[in-house]
Amino acid sequence: LIEAVPFVREKVPSSTFLLVGDGQTRQALEQLVQQHGLTDIVRFVGRAEWEHVPTWIAACDVCVVLHRQTRSYPGDSMKLWEYLSCGRPVITTAGPGYGETVEAIGCGLAAEPDDAQDLARQLIRLLEDPDERIKMGARGRLAVIRAHTWGARAQELEQVCIAARAATR
Numbered sequence: 001l002i003e004a005v006p007f008v009r010e011k012v013p014s015s016t017f018l019l020v021g022d023g024q025t026r027q028a029l030e031q032l033v034q035q036h037g038l039t040d041i042v043r044f045v046g047r048a049e050w051e052h053v054p055t056w057i058a059a060c061d062v063c064v065v066l067h068r069q070t071r072s073y074p075g076d077s078m079k080l081w082e083y084l085s086c087g088r089p090v091i092t093t094a095g096p097g098y099g100e101t102v103e104a105i106g107c108g109l110a111a112e113p114d115d116a117q118d119l120a121r122q123l124i125r126l127l128e129d130p131d132e133r134i135k136m137g138a139r140g141r142l143a144v145i146r147a148h149t150w151g152a153r154a155q156e157l158e159q160v161c162i163a164a165r166a167a168t169r
Contacts, residue, residue, distance in 0.1 A: 008127070057083055087141040109126065
């Protein structure tokens with residue numbers, strides 16, 4: 001993401017990037033931002049309490065959730081569903097998992113893995129098209145309401161438990 005910022009700045013000079021959260025890579029990311037001279041456009045917010053997460057998401061026009069598969073199964077990130085539940089379009093990594101999900105729902109765009117220029121192109125596309133951002137955000141929110149609430153997850157788990165119990169009889 002940091003490597004895409006200079007390309008975005010060139011086309012959308014008013015853009016600002018918020019990085020919310022703390023993690024193992026924060027210090028390295030801060031150094032990268034300084035090395036690229038991006039301290040005026042990239043802001044590190046730090047850890048956000050859960051009750052403030054929707055406020056930070058709402059402050060963004062576009063949310064980014066990049067994913068590098070490191071396990072034999074794709075996993076699932078709360079970030080993606082939080083962004084969509086707040087009606088924000090998402091840019092994610094192309095391919096299995098997030099990329100396929102975002103494209104199927106029509107709630108964002110997918111960028112090629114490890115391709116800063118492609119990520120920048122996708123960001124610029126959405127930053128320059130507020131109408132499309134709104135449409136994508138609405139589709140994502142509707143998808144969450146229809147099938148990705150905690151209630152929907154509880155029903156899925158219940159069905160798994162019922163099937164497991166039936167298999168042991």
